[in-house]
């Protein structure tokens with residue numbers, strides 16, 4: 001059994017989608033950020049960074065419980081535990097890791113930057129908003145070009161790169177003007193990925 005500590009954002013949705021896709025049983029614990037649940041001492045023992053999502057796998061390596069935080073690490077952990085959604089070797093594995101890292105390290109933080117510069121402060125910070133919107137658009141364009149040539153981000157197989165990217169392209173992209181309107185290949189991919197029953201359930205679990 002896995003305990004999922006989630007949030008109602010793209011990051012939380014990534015974690016619940018990968019658990020649904022893997023077909024693992026999990027209990028949902030919703031973290032209310034507005035009430036500081038992510039800073040509670042008990043949660044800091046699970047994720048010392050004080051951010052959601054995180055998971056506790058009661059049946060981790062060597063049968064011992066393990067805590068996993070950071071969405072890229074959560075998706076990789078579940079993929080390796082189940083042998084699903086991360087090819088074992090070869091070009092598809094490298095591509096999955098490249099695009100999964102791009103989403104976690106570049107695209108997601110650009111949307112976070114738009115939030116911290118333009119949505120959460122009492123007065124938007126124009127330089128920051130322009131910077132992060134521009135970066136988000138640049139990374140979306142790269143994704144769109146990739147999806148023009150490939151069904152999925154890693155190539156012909158659905159992987160954790162798609163699982164990480166889907167909530168960014170749906171929940172977060174409206175933070176930039178036009179969202180994904182100019183990106184026909186991302187729209188086609190959103191339709192394909194969004195039709196998967198596990199993706200629908202995973203999105204609903206962190207909504």
Ligand SMILES: N[C@@H](CCC(=O)N[C@@H](CS)C(=O)NCC(=O)O)C(=O)O
Nearest residue numbers: 007009011038051052053070071072
């Ligand atoms: N790099 C982290 C980002 C996680 C993150 O930013 N979580 C947000 C909610 S979407 C959060 O808990 N923020 C609270 C805070 O930063 O204090 C990941 O991929 O898991």
